[in-house]
Amino acid sequence: MDYQFKDIESRWQKFWAENQTFKASNQSEKPKFYVLDMFPYPSGAGLHVGHPLGYIASDIFSRYKRLKGFNVLHPMGYDSFGLPAEQYAIQTGQHPAITTEANINRYREQLDNLGFSYDWSREVRTSDPSYYKWTQWIFMQLFNAWYNLETDKAAPISELIELFETAGNETVKAVCDEEVEQFSADQWLGFSAEKKEQILLSYRLTYLKESTVNWCPALGTVLANDEVKDGFSERGGFPVEQKKMMQWSMRITAYADRLLQGLDTIDWPEPLKEMQRNWIGKSVGALVAFKVEDEKLKGEAIEVFTTRVDTIFGVSFLVIAPEHELVEQLTTEGQKPEIDAYIAQTKKKSELDRMADTKTVSGAFTGSYVINPVNGEKVPVWIADYVLAGYGTGAVMAVPSGDQRDYLFAKKFELPIIPILDAQIDLDKQADATKDGKYINSRFINGKNYQEAIPALIEFLEAKSAGKAKVNYRMRDAIFGRQRYWGEPVPVYFKGELPELIDEKELPLVLPEVDKYLPTESGEPPLGRAEDWKYQSQYEYELSTMPGWAGSSWYWYRYMDAQNGQEFASKEAIEYWKDVDLYIGGSEHATGHLLYSRFWNKFLKDLGYVVEEEPFKKLINQGMIQGRSNFVYRVIDEDGRGTNTFVSYGLRDQYKTSEIHVDVNIVENDILNLEKFKTFRPDFADAEFILENGKYHCGHEVEKMSKSKFNVVNPDDIIERYGADTLRLYEMFLGPLEQSKPWNTNGIEGVFKFLRKFWKLFHDDQFNFRVTDGEPGKSELKSLHKIIRKVEEDIERFSFNTSVSSFMICVNELTDLKSSNRQILEQLTIVLSSYAPHITEELWSLMGHDSGTLSYAQYPKFNPEYLVEDEFAYPISINGKMKMNLNISLMLESAEVERFVLDNEDVKRYLDGKTPKKLIFVKGKIVNIVV
RNA sequence: GCUCGGGUGGUGGAACUGGUAGACACGCAGGACUUAAAAUCCUGUUCCCGUUAAAGGAGUGCGGGUUCGAUUCCCGCCCCGAGUACCA
Structure with missing residues (x-):
């Protein structure tokens, strides 16, 4: 029988399913x-x-x-x-x-x-309740946990309560909300249950908090930062706005440093690790408080975060975000109109404009001054939208000599630019962010270098209670709630304002039925529509559901x-x-x-x-598979109307044409199937063609795979035509796994032919199954052991495409050798079986093995002896240019080879009388003659 | 702008620590089989010059360097893709 992939594949798929061939056990010697x-x-x-x-x-x-x-x-x-x-x-x-x-x-x-x-x-x-029961259970564990910075671990919240009862929260080192009041053990014990709960909420690893969220009105839900791209939702591309809402969040920031450290211990692609590092965005620096000069605002200070505290003597102004909470108080009577106008102007700018327009320098002076803690000098406070409210403290100390944005700002508003390092150059043209050289204009750190200056300054600031070392992260806590229906219900109910967990025995909290999957009239999420959906028939459940990432996180x-x-x-x-x-x-x-x-x-x-x-x-x-679209070229007549004539790709320049997407499934190797084209669209029914060599060639282009571009290829169609083994091999053959590439069916024939050729090794010319017993020959063994080693190496380094080529080479060699040797073919079958499991199972059982045993056969052992050669066709090159090959025994060493090569008549001819200066000999690789 | 990838025939791609560039496959051209087509098989196929065969020259984005020898290492530049973006 010829290779009947349909029978073979359906038979084995059925066999594997019925026999649970791939069921894994949780107990094994292996x-x-x-x-x-x-x-x-x-x-x-x-x-x-x-x-x-x-x-x-x-x-x-x-x-x-x-x-x-x-x-x-x-x-x-x-x-x-x-x-x-x-x-x-x-x-x-x-x-x-x-x-x-x-x-x-x-x-x-x-x-x-x-x-x-x-x-x-x-x-x-x-989405199965027996699964999301545990997603909800994990949520409950997070709710019942806090992060202990002392042990750098999460721990049950009961431990925290004990600590509060014995010592209040003054000595507790925990990750919590920013503004948590300090209390003693006595005070804690005196708090109402509600107050205690309120406080605990600011420590829990999942918590409910009023926060600014990415609200997407079109989707009717909140989105996480990673679901928003350039101010639009990743899914659907709808505009996203900022909105304040009560929201569930996950205190992922507690793990920021461990998430960062862990990256060094795992074998992941470097770009991906880099993305996570950037996302976490750790920066080591200092927090510095600049006291407000104004008597009326006594005690108030603007805190800035800086990674270059060493440049603090170069501060010539402070910039705070327009949204900064002190803006109003700092604005003096005289500056009020200007500040108000500026704020109005920035509000008008969308998030997108603000990001796109990074060139224009803008800002406004508040009229107030703060005091630089290191030298007591007065520093003016400005507002500008290049400072982001959401990062750090929303305020920066501006050092124009060291930071280009500060520099441009200073130039525009004529603020002083103070050099701080003797190594800074070209300060008349631009800022110089160097850390080299010694400090100048910097009082007590003058003459010091960068390494010396930082600790000196931190010590000084700490002594004055004006600053401290601080590590800042860009990553924010993750919003953990969607105002949608189709997600896990949050296992929480409300007694008054405060959330409480439902009893663990009540899990899973099953998604209730609703009449419509839309928000309620009052704007509640769809779960608000569920009738009689109350905890213990009286308490309101949380109405938002968990985000998409909940179920996939474990x-x-x-x-x-x-x-x-x-x-x-x-x-x-x-x-x-x-x-x-x-x-x-x-x-x-x-x-x-x-x-x-x-x-x-x-x-x-x-x-x-x-x-x-x-x-x-x-x-x-794995790389993305892009679409590969095909085009036909419709001829346009003099009136600019499309005719029913289509011109082949190579001749399209001779006509006025319009390019039309054509279904890639009616095109083969860029040649259009004319009959199928006529049925592709009704208006093409009587299409006429201008052909090249009797064929219609289509144009092509790489685009996203999408229905509208008619370039979607369904694996079922490929399998119908060539079988799954061919598809598996072909997808691997396409190129390196990690590389993105367009899907292109040109070439799949080659892989299909390979499998037929492989099938033929086991059959005679009449397609009768025939393998021969006996000892394999040297060349057969060589072919086999080359592939045994090659596939092993390739799979270990995820280079699947090169294995497929090697299989082809091996089968070509065995075909040339007319090999049908059982020992050879059995082992080759095992080696190929992970790539093409169906055809190999079939041949394995034809060779007399029990059905289904191939999957647990033993991978053949590579024996290098079969690859040992005693001769090698050395490439002989002259001045690095390959001229000829010469068979030389691998036993010979340099001096003998030199004599042998230089005595050779052909080599002499190539040398043309010139005397060789030098001869390079690399055993088993090359001979290079230098003249 | 920054950070990563990547530029090799008509096409997909190969070449492991510097050692025969273009494996393997597609496509194309020619041939065999066939009444014909499909399928299959054989031959050729980087480019230029030339040709009976040869011999020669160029060549891995561009320009330089190191080396007996560079697709591979170093320096500078160009192009393409991905991520990220006033992050203090």
Whole structure:
């Protein structure tokens, strides 16, 4: 039989499913290996050909690791809460659970078609109550925890209460809200229950607080910082505005430093780590208070954060954000009109304008002065929108000689520019931020260098209580609430104003039914519509739901023990699987999912629920598969109207044409299928063509894969035509995994041909199955062992594309050798099986092995002896230019080779009488003659 | 602007620590088989010059450098992609 991929693939997929071939056990003698894919959101559009790229790679890796004797955990599930299902529900009234279920089924079918070796008994769905019960449970642990800076760990809130009862909060070192009043143990004991609760809320790791949020009116919800791009929502691209709201937040900032430190311990792509570092945005500097000079504002001070406290003698003015709380008080009578006008002007500017326009220098003088604590000098206070209210203290000390923005500001408003280091140059043209040289104009640090100046200044400021060293982070606490329906309910109810957790026994708090998926008349989130939805039939539940990242921040643990009804995962399961050894997914989750997951993981570790500080040891980003659009060129007539004539790509310059997207599925290797084109759109039914060599060539361009561009390729279509093994190999063959590349079906034939050729090795010319027993020949063994080593090396370094080429070379060689040797073919089958599991299972069982045993066969052992050569065709180059090859024994050393080479007639001819100056000989590599 | 990637034939790409640039595949051209087509197989295919074959020259974005030898290392520049952006 010829290679019948359809039969073969459906048969083995069925076999694997029925026999649970890939079910992983939580107990094993074998070493564990956990390979994880970023689980998908099941959208209505189904998978396109770009989605499986990472899944194929991780599947190859998983299968390979099984052959290498590992107990492999390779699960899959669905991140099934999310906005699209809800938007669809709003439009159609259809419950999101129903559409989600349908989408999941479709996804599952598509995934199954690809022959993945997932352990489906461990499937999770974040929208399933048996799953989100534990998401809610983790939320409750966070609510019941605080961050102890003494131990640098989270701890149960009960410990904090004990501390308050014995010593108040003066000695407690904890992460908390900024303005928490100080109290003694006695005072604490005297507080009302409500007051205590209020105070505790400012310590809890998840807390409710009035905060400025990114409000997206079009989506009717709050968005996290990483869901907002340039002032628009990442999903949908709707405008986002700032709004004050009571909101649940997660105190991720408590973990800022550990999240930063941890990056050095994990094997992730450097750009991704860099993104997280930038997001966390640690800067080491100092907080300095500048006292306000005005008698009326006695005691008030403006605090600034600076990373260059050494430049403090160069301060010639202070700039505060227009939103700064002291602006009003600082503004003098005379300056009021100017300040008001400036504030009005900045308010008018949208967030976007403000970011785009970084060139124009603008600002206004408040009329007030502050005192520089190091020299007692008067410093004017200005407001300007280049200072951001949200970062640091919303105020900066301006040092025009050292900072370019301050410099431009000083130039524009004619403020002094004071040099502070003797190494600063060109101060008449621009600021110089150097740290080199010795200080000048700087009183007690004059003559010192940078390293000496910083501690001296900190000491001075601390002694005067005017400043201290301070580490600042750009990262903010994460908003943890959406005013939407399709998410996890927050397990909280309200007795009066204050939130309380529901009883753990009540979990899961199931999402209630609502009549419509829209906000209520009074503007409450959709959950406000649920009838009789009250805790203990009397208390109001929290009406917002959890954000999209809640369910995905711990899901890899659920896979370890997916059916557990008592715990999110058993201790034994967690201690066995520990962490993810290999995680494959897109880099778009750099500052969202991957940061939140690390945060929750650290928290769970602090409370002793999990064992590893970092959840994902190694991470690989697969590149994006872009679309590759095809175009036809419609001829335009003299009146500028489109005709029904289409001209081939190469001839289009001879006509006036308009470019039209054409469905890539009716184009092959850029050649248009004319019959299919006529049915593509009704108005093309009687299209005429101007052809090149009898063919219509289409133009092409790389664009995003999208329906409107007619460039979406569905994996099902490819599988229908070539089979899953071909698709798997082809996606790998396309190029390096981590690189983004356009999808292009040109070339898939080559991979398909390869599999047929491989199939033929096992069959005679009449396609009768035939492998021969006996000892393999030297060349066959050489081919085999080359591929054994190559694939091993390639998989370990995630270079899957090069393996595919090597398989082709190997099969070409064996075909040339007319090899049908059982020993050779059996081992080659094992090596290929992780890439092309169906065809190899089929041949494995045809060779007489038990069905399904291939997945747990042993990867062949590489034997270098078969690759040893006694001769090598040395390239002979003259002055570095390769001229010829010469077979020379690998036993020979430099002097002998030199004699042999120079005596050779061809070499003499190339030398043309010239005497060689020198001969370079690198054994097994090259001979280079220098003349 | 800054930080990362990346520029190799008509195309996707290969070349591991400096050692035969273009593996493998697509496409293209020619040929075999066939009444024909599909499928399959064979040959050629970086460019220029030339050709019966040869021989020669250029060549990994551009310009320089180190080296016997550079796609690989160093310096300067150009282009493309991603991230980020008044972060004090």
